[in-house]
Ligand code: NAD
């Protein structure tokens with residue numbers, strides 16, 4: 001019986017990952033440690049909250065005593081470390097919270113794992129979920145491979161690069177059995193509407209402006225979130241210890257073309273006249289230090305573990321829009337802050 005710690009399991013990717021592990025591996029015990037920041041939402045896990053192999057713990061990855069206590073109580077054999085501050089724009093206004101959670105938090109979870117596993121590392125896995133942004137910004141040509149030199153340029157990507165280095169340091173120095181993946185931009189259900197795709201879906205529904213930074217020429221490589229967590233599952237179980245795997249969609253879009261595609265599909269789904277939503281597009285001041293282009297070469301993952309993305313983008317976006325239209329209450333709650341007020345009340349009582 002495996003006992004798995006997932007950190008940040010109430011966030012966007014973490015909730016999909018938690019659902020996958022809890023439902024696919026009923027013989028694993030899964031503990032989800034999440035601080036429930038603005039980005040963490042237990043509504044994302046409503047469908048699995050009663051499963052016998054699942055437990056939620058509210059807590060902070062920077063709290064070494066708490067993480068140590070969880071290792072002692074649950075005797076984890078695996079860690080899927082997802083918890084992070086994840087939004088680039090927030091890192092520009094508040095870099096230190098990114099250093100705290102992403103660097104110190106990762107170091108604390110590594111330290112707790114090292115203490116618990118020293119002398120018995122063989123059957124253990126410490127999996128660190130990271131981002132392609134650590135590699136910096138591409139020009140019009142080329143792709144990020146696992147050998148690309150790190151060149152982070154925002155406080156967010158610098159904090160993630162730093163956490164990746166710390167994970168590798170624990171592998172080389174203490175023999176901690178680590179695995180790392182660096183993934184491109186995810187999209188799908190439960191994506192917090194501060195990020196481009198869910199923000200635009202929310203604003204199109206409400207006929208609000210669609211803010212496109214600069215000229216909208218920046219390029220991102222989009223991957224459906226369920227394909228990402230399927231890759232994590234494969235790497236966790238079959239990837240090599242000490243290795244890094246890039247995960248990406250081979251699906252590059254300029255922001256402006258992506259927003260237009262969202263407008264096109266949503267006009268159809270909402271029964272609006274063709275071109276209606278495009279009129280909402282508003283070019284705004286560019287993001288400081290805005291990386292021009294990200295694009296992943298995922299050949300290693302394909303050749304070693306046979307992983308390829310399962311969904312075409314137009315299909316994935318259509319599914320995603322349908323989910324948001326069918327879950328307007330979720331969207332209204334997270335945008336109105338209702339759920340944050342609920343958690344304040346709920347956990348204040350305890
Ligand atoms: P998210 O912001 O949606 O979720 C982050 C989760 O971490 C939230 O549930 C939050 O409450 C929790 N958290 C934050 N600080 C914490 C702390 N101190 N202690 C415990 N929990 C804490 O993020 P996401 O988009 O789901 O990203 C998850 C991970 O995947 C991150 O490490 C991110 O760097 C990485 N990643 C994201 C993408 C993407 O496109 N979203 C792509 C590649 C990699």
Ligand code: DAU
Nearest residue numbers: 086087088131132133184185194195196211212213218255
């Ligand atoms: O590449 C992986 C990364 O993708 C993850 O590590 C991050 O956690 C995740 O947030 C994401 O980072 P981006 O900065 O690429 O995602 P975001 O959705 O914030 O922005 C996507 C692009 O759209 C980017 O070029 C900035 C632009 N943008 C974004 C917002 C929020 C706009 O033009 N307008 C907006 O309002």
